[in-house]
Amino acid sequence: MAKLTRRRLLCATAPFAAAPLGVKLALGGEAEAARHDHAAHRTAASHRGSVASGHAAMIGEGAPAVGGPNDLDALLHPPKPLAHRPGRAREYTLVARDVELEIAPGVFFPAWTYNGTVPGPVIRATEDDLLRVRFVNAGAHPHTIHFHGIHPTNMDGVFEIVGPGQELTYEFPARPAGFHVYHCHATPLKQHIHPGLYGAFIVDPKEAREPARELVMVMNGYDTDGDGENNFYTVNGRTFYYARYPIRARKGELVRIYLANLTEFDLVNSFHLHADFFRYQPTGTGEHWEYTDTVMQCQGQRGVLELRFAHAGTFMFHAHQSEFTELGWMGYFQVEE
Amino acid sequence: MEAGTAAGELGWRLWALVPIVLLALAVAVVVSQGDRVVDLVGGAPPPADELDVRRVELRHGEIRALVRNPQREDVTIASVTVDDAIVPFTLDGPATLDRLRSTTVVVPYDWVQDEPLAIGVTTSTGIETTHEIAAAVLTPQPGARGFVGYGLIGLLVGVVPVALGLLWLPSLRRAGAAWLAAFMALTAGLLTFLGVEALFEALELQAGLPPSLGGPGLVLLGLAASALGMTFLSVRLTKGRVGASGLALALLVAIGIGVHNLGEGLAIGTSFATGELQLGAFLVIGFMIHNVTEGLGIAAPATRARVTLVQLAALALIAGAPAILGTWIGGYATNDVLTPLFFALAAGAALQVVVEVGRYVARTAPGGLRSGWAVGGYLAGIAAMWATGLLVG
Numbered sequence: 001m002a003k004l005t006r007r008r009l010l011c012a013t014a015p016f017a018a019a020p021l022g023v024k025l026a027l028g029g030e031a032e033a034a035r036h037d038h039a040a041h042r043t044a045a046s047h048r049g050s051v052a053s054g055h056a057a058m059i060g061e062g063a064p065a066v067g068g069p070n071d072l073d074a075l076l077h078p079p080k081p082l083a084h085r086p087g088r089a090r091e092y093t094l095v096a097r098d099v100e101l102e103i104a105p106g107v108f109f110p111a112w113t114y115n116g117t118v119p120g121p122v123i124r125a126t127e128d129d130l131l132r133v134r135f136v137n138a139g140a141h142p143h144t145i146h147f148h149g150i151h152p153t154n155m156d157g158v159f160e161i162v163g164p165g166q167e168l169t170y171e172f173p174a175r176p177a178g179f180h181v182y183h184c185h186a187t188p189l190k191q192h193i194h195p196g197l198y199g200a201f202i203v204d205p206k207e208a209r210e211p212a213r214e215l216v217m218v219m220n221g222y223d224t225d226g227d228g229e230n231n232f233y234t235v236n237g238r239t240f241y242y243a244r245y246p247i248r249a250r251k252g253e254l255v256r257i258y259l260a261n262l263t264e265f266d267l268v269n270s271f272h273l274h275a276d277f278f279r280y281q282p283t284g285t286g287e288h289w290e291y292t293d294t295v296m297q298c299q300g301q302r303g304v305l306e307l308r309f310a311h312a313g314t315f316m317f318h319a320h321q322s323e324f325t326e327l328g329w330m331g332y333f334q335v336e337e
Numbered sequence: 338m339e340a341g342t343a344a345g346e347l348g349w350r351l352w353a354l355v356p357i358v359l360l361a362l363a364v365a366v367v368v369s370q371g372d373r374v375v376d377l378v379g380g381a382p383p384p385a386d387e388l389d390v391r392r393v394e395l396r397h398g399e400i401r402a403l404v405r406n407p408q409r410e411d412v413t414i415a416s417v418t419v420d421d422a423i424v425p426f427t428l429d430g431p432a433t434l435d436r437l438r439s440t441t442v443v444v445p446y447d448w449v450q451d452e453p454l455a456i457g458v459t460t461s462t463g464i465e466t467t468h469e470i471a472a473a474v475l476t477p478q479p480g481a482r483g484f485v486g487y488g489l490i491g492l493l494v495g496v497v498p499v500a501l502g503l504l505w506l507p508s509l510r511r512a513g514a515a516w517l518a519a520f521m522a523l524t525a526g527l528l529t530f531l532g533v534e535a536l537f538e539a540l541e542l543q544a545g546l547p548p549s550l551g552g553p554g555l556v557l558l559g560l561a562a563s564a565l566g567m568t569f570l571s572v573r574l575t576k577g578r579v580g581a582s583g584l585a586l587a588l589l590v591a592i593g594i595g596v597h598n599l600g601e602g603l604a605i606g607t608s609f610a611t612g613e614l615q616l617g618a619f620l621v622i623g624f625m626i627h628n629v630t631e632g633l634g635i636a637a638p639a640t641r642a643r644v645t646l647v648q649l650a651a652l653a654l655i656a657g658a659p660a661i662l663g664t665w666i667g668g669y670a671t672n673d674v675l676t677p678l679f680f681a682l683a684a685g686a687a688l689q690v691v692v693e694v695g696r697y698v699a700r701t702a703p704g705g706l707r708s709g710w711a712v713g714g715y716l717a718g719i720a721a722m723w724a725t726g727l728l729v730g
Contacts, residue, residue: 057425064416064423104423106415106432106461224463231465232423239423326422 058243059314059332065244066102075236076247078122078216078258084206086128090174094120096139096162096184096197104232104239104328109222112139112184112195118237119218119262120199123182125174127206136167143192144168146185147201148300150175157185177205179258179284179302181218194223194264196237200302202258202284212254212306215247219271219297219319219329221263230265233319233329242317242331249335251312258284259295260302269329270296271305272320278307294320309335384410386460389547390468391439391673393456394476400444402456402468406434407547418457418465419446437549448473476610479669487606487664494605494624495598495660500653502632509640517640518702519714524590524634525694526718531597531631532687534726536560538600539680542673550674559681560688563596567689582697583642587635591656593690594631597683598656602663603676610668623728630721631656638697 058064082088094114101111101118114120125131135145141164146157151172154160162168184197200216220237221230232239249255257278261269272294279289284304295303309315318330367374375381385408394401400419406412413433417426430440448454454470477483509520539556546555567589574585601624635652663679666672699706706712 062425064425104416106413107459107463108461109463222463224459225465231459231463323421327418328423 058240058330059246060244063240063243064105065240066105066238067241069245072236072238072241075117075119075122075218076215078200078202078214079124081124081202081204081208082126082129083208084126084128084204088126088129089132090125090129091132091134092121092123093134093136094145095136096143098139101196101237103222103224103234103237107224107232109224110195112141112143112192112197114145114197114199118196118198119220120182120197122200122202122216124202124204126204127175127177129174131170131172131174133170134167135162135170137162137164140164141186141192143184143186143197145170145182147172147182148180149201149203157182161186174203176285177203179203179260179304181260181262181300181302183262183300190264193262196220198262200258200260209256210254212256213249214256214258216258217260217271219259219261219263219269221266221269221324223265228265230263231327233263233269233324233327235329235331239328240330246314246332246334249309249333251309251335251337253308255307255309255333257305258302259297259305261297261299263299266321266324268296268298268321269324270294270320272318273307274316275311275313276307276309276315278305280305296320309333311335312337383462384408384412386410386412386462386464388412388414388458388460388466390456390458390466393468393470395448395454395470395473396476396478398445398447400442400446400448400454400456401429402442402444402458403439404434404442404458404466405439405547406436407549409436409549411435413461414440414442414458415461416459417442417444418455418459419444419448420455421457437547450474477668483668484665487668488661490605490621491602491658491661491664493621494628495602496653496657498625498628499594499632499635499657500650502629502634503636503649503653505633506636506639506644506649509636512640514701515703515708515710517637518698518708519710519717520633520637520640521694521698521702522711522714523718523721524637525691525698526715526720527630527634527722528590528593528687528691528694528718529715530719530722530726531594532684532691535597535600535680535687536684538604539677539684542677542680546673546677551677555674555678556681556684559678560685563682563685564689565685567593567686567693571689571693582638582701584639584644584648586638586693586697587642587644587652588655589690589693590638591635591652593683593686594634594656595659596679596686598628598631599659599663600676600679600683602660602665603667603672603679604663605660606664606667606669607672607676608667623725627722627725627729628657630718630725634718638694 097113097116099111099113099116100108101113103109111118123133133145137143142161144157144160144162147170155170155172157170160168180201180203182199182201184192186192198218198220200218217235219235220233222232223229224231235242259271263269277291277293279291280295281289281304283302295305297303312335315333315335316330317333318325387407389405389407391403391405393403404414411433414428417424424444424446426442426444428440429443431438434440442458451472451474454473455467456470457465457467459465509517512520536556539559540553543551543553543555570592571585571589574588605624632653635656639652666675695706698711702708702711704710
């Protein structure tokens with residue numbers, strides 16, 4: 001009897017079985033049928049294949065990064081080091097410009113930049129060079145350049161505010177040897193640093209470092225919706241850029257990375273290398289080297305990493321804060337034999 | 338003279354078109370020059386670029402979020418995150434959405450059962466809209482099994498308790514006039530409760546909609562439409578006499594309750610399908626006890642009428658079956674606009690029937706509306722609904 005009732009119930013409901021779909025089509029505006037036709041890859045982040053997922057899918061074409069393979073070369077590869085010659089002038093021009101940058105596929109960020117990129121250009125000098133940086137403010141707000149290092153306080157970029165349309169030349173001897181940073185020091189600080197007014201500043205020691213494949217990595221974040229929390233994290237300004245275009249190196253050669261953190265809003269950022277170890281010299285100064293595969297830096301901290309890859313292959317590197325990694329701060333070294 | 342007057346009449350009627358024509362002209366001028374007018378008083382702020390997440394479906398290894406552009410300016414979807422991680426996605430529609438246009442974001446994702454989930458959709462200007470799911474559960478897909486399941490839930494919370502409540506009819510028939518008046522007032526009390534509850538629900542739900550889709554006006558529309566519709570029905574049922582009674586009044590009460598149960602079913606179905614509600618046996622029992630009172634409300638006006646068993650069954654279905662329909666729609670369809678509208682309809686219907694029942698009590702109760710029986714019954718009705726409502730809160 002129970003069985004009969006159940007069967008009768010099913011028979012009775014059968015004509016209505018199609019009803020919810022009908023309602024869905026009418027109300028949702030998203031036709032189930034059309035869904036199958038358009039299920040193709042209409043996406044900013046194309047897939048590598050149906051099998052790959054997670055980070056396996058986040059390499060090469062699958063990585064959601066903006067631009068071509070050589071777009072960030074000027075930021076990744078520093079100028080060549082010069083031999084020690086006290087008093088030699090090293091001249092740079094930095095122009096503050098407000099530009100809209102595509103930082104992740106389809107995501108545009110109203111950046112404040114030095115020379116149109118975030119981070120700004122790599123400035124390099126040898127210890128005791130006379131550094132001469134002409135700063136032109138073509139932006140809409142007053143800015144400065146504050147260099148980390150040893151210099152007269154009137155060259156410190158704190159009190160001499162450069163208004164829109166004005167310019168100022170910073171001039172001081174480059175010292176101490178190490179790896180430093182520069183950034184705008186107009187207030188409010190967060191408002192001036194976070195949109196992109198920062199960059200890497202290398203001071204080579206009197207005794208040149210061993211020749212190496214040299215790379216610069218500036219870690220940063222972008223708060224795109226103004227809630228005081230970063231929505232995207234990168235090295236050198238674009239999410240997943242080195243996942244899309246892995247950095248090439250050769251097994252056994254010396255690789256030197258100048259690593260700096262200019263992430264606003266978060267207390268620290270970090271760098272972790274997979275499948276190998278490196279030695280780390282905080283601030284690029286002194287005799288103390290740490291042997292590790294993970295380093296942590298607060299905002300403004302920086303250091304020099306050196307390693308020789310023991311194997312060929314694809315080596316992942318990323319922030320060892322999972323959230324930062326998955327919001328864009330991840331890449332690969334492609335190491336050849 | 339006659340002809341002159343007629344021509345004059347026609348002229349004045351045609352005059353009614355003049356404001357419309359002038360308005361069209363004024364609109365055309367503002368459309369072509371509007372920005373200059375606005376510029377006189379300063380620049381407009383940038384668009385908010387927030388999206389409206391209408392529904393999130395969780396399937397095996399996949400998240401599907403239906404999002405809508407609630408603002409006047411176009412919005413372009415650029416990036417999608419799940420739990421603060423950028424994920425690959427596809428769009429089932431255009432990436433750039435015009436006003437009120439929707440698209441489905443499809444993310445291949447291995448989500449974890451029963452854990453909270455936050456889906457973020459970022460526009461080209463970097464603004465992120467985050468939708469949080471309290472506990473991830475598989476979204477039911479249309480299928481015979483789930484269909485029957487939702488139907489059974491609707492049956493249990495709608496038809497069964499109403500039918501049980503109607504079984505009080507024989508007892509009510511033996512009650513004296515004063516007691517009967519008290520029970521009628523109780524009906525009015527519980528309908529007032531349902532009306533207020535539905536109105537509150539409707540206002541709360543409309544507040545979650547983009548302003549361009551209604552606002553409180555949507556609720557007022559539903560309220561007025563159903564109240565006037567019920568009045569019209571009442572006049573029809575009583576063939577023009579003032580005040581319904583007997584079976585006609587019972588039918589009105591049943592309809593009022595039925596519209597309410599439709600909204601209730603919708604809310605249950607939606608909440609369950611989107612993982613916001615744990616539809617345990619306890620909640621089903623709660624709704625059953627809550628709704629038994631509704632059956633009593635329908636039985637009371639039918640006490641002095643001759644009612645057949647078929648008519649009683651019909652009343653139970655009218656009042657209870659909409660809950661089944663509601664759970665189906667709620668379970669399977671996107672109904673963010675429909676649900677507040679249904680609750681507004683429910684509020685209008687219930688409150689109109691309160692008026693009908695009030696008139697009836699005023700006519701028939703010994704001592705009229707101000708008698709202790711009427712006042713006590715009315716308050717008891719509200720109290721009963723509130724007390725049993727604790728079971729589903």
